[in-house]
Amino acid sequence: MGNKLYRKGLVLLSLAFVLAGTLSCIRDEALGKECDITAVSPEWLQSLPSGFLVGNPIVRNRTVTFMVTEGADVTAVAPQFEITPGATLFFVEADGTATPYNTERTRDFTLPQTYRVVSEDGAWSKDYEVSFAYPQPTDECGFEDFTYNDEGQYQRLLQRQTDGSLNANIWDSGNAGYAFTGQAATPLDFPTTFIEDETSLDGRYARLRTLSTGVFGTFVGMPIAAGNLFLGEFQVQNAVMDPLRATRFGLQIVKDEPQSLEGWYRYTAGDVMTGGSDAERDACDIYAVLYEVDPADVVPLFGDDVKTNARIVSIAEIGDAGEPTEWTHFDLPFRTVEGKTFSTERLRSGGYALTIVMSSSREGAFFRGAVGSTLCVDNLKINWKNTAQ
Amino acid sequence: MKTIRTSLTALLLSLAALSASAQDADSTRVAQPMPCCDLRPAFLQGWELSAGAGFQIGGTAPLPLPREIRDIKRYNPLLCLSLGLQAKKDLIDDGRWAVSLGLRFEQKGMKTKARVKGYHMEMTADDGGYMEGDWTGMVETHVRNSYLTLPLLAHLRLSGRWSVQVGPYVSLLLDGVFDGEAYDGYLRHHDPTGEKAYVTHATYDFSDDLRRWAWGVQVGAAYRASRHLEAEAQLDWGLSGIFPSHFTSVTFSLYPIYGRIGLNYVF
Structure with missing residues (x-):
């Protein structure tokens, strides 16, 4: 009788320690929540004719600004960006709908255009206003x-x-x-x-x-x-x-x-x-x-x-x-x-x-x-x- | 710090007094479970007194670990001591069930280094400053809390030497430290879409925000090695977070979960 109780007691005690151990395990990593344009693609910048851009593009948290020389033609440009790994880039059309981004399509930057980055987990997104302007x-x-x-x-x-x-x-x-x-x-x-x-x-x-x-x-x-x-x-x-x-x-x-x-x-x-x-x-x-x-x-x-x-x-x-x-x-x-x-x-x-x-x-x-x-x-x-x- | 020293001194003094009176008792004792001429005051007649010391090791941790914690790079248990007194009384004559009330001075502490991803925090400073954001990077945490703990335990004797205990406890925080560093990472203001700022090194100190009272459940086993000596292993499972619920700098509740190995002298 005493022996049985003794065993039960020890089992209970070890269970408690095992529970503490299991609960403190590292869990699976959550999908990414960030959704940034982190930079303008350096390869794309290299491909631009010289004398088109003035200075470096300014990437802020919700805007990307390219400064161009006076009179530069900005009616058909297809800028390329680097984004948060795992996130997805979209064009945001004039009517507000989002279409998947592709590198080929040019847009008219006479007025600023909008891009959207959606996080890996899909729960977060951020719209960027991208503009080309002559300073x-x-x-x-x-x-x-x-x-x-x-x-x-x-x-x-x-x-x-x-x-x-x-x-x-x-x-x-x-x-x-x-x-x-x-x-x-x-x-x-x-x-x-x-x-x-x-x-x-x-x-x-x-x-x-x-x-x-x-x-x-x-x-x-x-x-x-x-x-x-x-x-x-x-x-x-x-x-x-x-x-x-x-x-x-x-x-x-x-x-x-x-x-x-x-x-x-x-x-x-x-x-x-x-x-x-x-x-x-x-x-x-x-x-x-x-x-x-x-x-x-x-x-x-x-x-x-x-x-x-x-x-x-x-x-x-x-x-x-x-x-x-x-x-x-x-x-x-x-x-x-x-x-x-x-x-x-x-x-x-x-x-x-x-x-x-x-x-x-x-x-x-x-x-x-x-x-x-x-x-x-x-x-x-x-x-x-x-x-x- | 002063409060700790005072309470430690008080505890040591009472331990010394007890052992002195125990020696007196020993000299007159006969080999009976309950000596005929017990020198203890009347209200302690029938109680078994013991005093003990031990080491505690464990963690003050969120349970289960949130997904934001990606890696625990280092864990240092620190040297945490406990000193305690216990009065135990048999409930029924067969000597199987007993209850006890204890008084224990104890330290619960640790130092950890973890890598977190998107760890959301909100902080309100004494000067009214408010910061909210998601931290990705390294976090070092240093906890060292001293408590005066009152456990109320039920004891079940399993054999002549073995017994198990379980019961609740309440703790009063005498002195608490909760501080650390955040480094090599970045903060996103407000949420994952907010402005990003890289931080090489920042310090924090939430010691003043620690909750004063804590409670939890203690479970353990004891082995009576000789008439006067008992070894024990106990697990203290904190059921109250170490910060009050309105405290939001640490988004998940942190529970102190500590194991203790100790020796008791039974008078």
Whole structure:
């Protein structure tokens, strides 16, 4: 009797241990949920005639933008993409129906066309707006026009072009990275905003603020986010891993040799420096850089070489901007780097790129700055030398 | 940490006191199950007292393992100790069934390194920051919780030496650590279609969010090696997640499931 009970007891005990063991087994992998256009096919890019595209395609989370030369024929193009492994690509027709993608079929990109990626598990999908546009040289910006990102979280600056159209791919900021911190409840809580209030100089202006990234920022060792705005692209994928590589400065929107960068600003530095010594005072930065590019393989400037790269031809920078509380005019001459000259021949071949960079904390890229530092900028203008005519 | 030290000291002191009184008792004992001149206070007459120490090994894990966990690269059980007292009383005269009430100081901890895919998490920080997304990459988790546990067990004697036990327990968290790192991966904001951000290294600490009370079921077996010495193997199956149900940073409930091997001194 006792022996039987004893055996029963042991069986029960081993069952419990076996149950614990089985339940902790690795289960079969679920099918993929992601549905991205991860890149434009490099083979397809290679196959394009030279002088068709300007610069690199900009692949965002829901858009792909190709910049083309002025007058390029975009009525029959068949772009090819790389997508998430296991996912499926579709054309989305004008009536909203989806048809399977094939590489042969051309589409008329006079207006943007839509593509859909469906995840491997079929439960998720994402529509991409694919557009081909001629980026017109940028002369001036009054920060009057903006849109919101796809999820409506933050403002994105629109550049009004010479023909009156609006282009969303000229300016960018680090707002997309700040969105991850969850610190902002409304678009106006972001570091980079475009607002109009009683302090306006002339309609809207750009307000760049250095803000705390809160608990989640400290989790990744990025305690602050400086308000920034620049000509180029912010690649949010790299915002946390390699923030200096996330800011891709510059576009080939150069009309002529730039003479000066003009505009209006005011600045207040925050009181407590993060990542620096207490004796330091935060400072803003406004500068423009003209640099050489290989039109066939455009490499932008990054956060760690935007003022030092060997391809730089000339720089205009504000230097010690102080803390004027009233709107103050600036006109910063482009100073040519020793050994460099501007060539109209290179200009015609698309061999120059320009960036304009503004930041509420000069060292913001290295997460040094004071929370509360606020830089306001309005009526920015590039003066060209008019030598190319 | 201070609370642990205080409670440990208290526990050790009471153990020492008990063993001292047990030695007194020993000297007067005769070879009978129930000595005639028991020195224990009246309310403990008829109770068998024991004190023990042991090691615990196990995991604080979601059950079953969710599909998001793709690989467990490393598991380190950590050194987890338990120190306990137990008072046991026979229920009926045949000596087969007994009940016991215990008081145990114990640590339940582990360190794991796992690869996850599309692990959904939501976090609300003290400063109001809110983050939601799907993480794909490596996760290191470090848990070390100290509990004061009260088990109520039914004992069934199977033979002269063997017995099995089963019963519920409640635990009070004295001190808890739940932190770790997420690295070499990427986060998709909100859901699988959201913005993607690669992350080389991020840390997290949810120690302050741990649930204060826990409960579960204990099942085990004991072997009486000699009159005073007993060896035991126990399994504690936590039935309450270590985080409160409104806590969403870890999307699946984590249950502490720990085995214990220990020695008891029976007075």
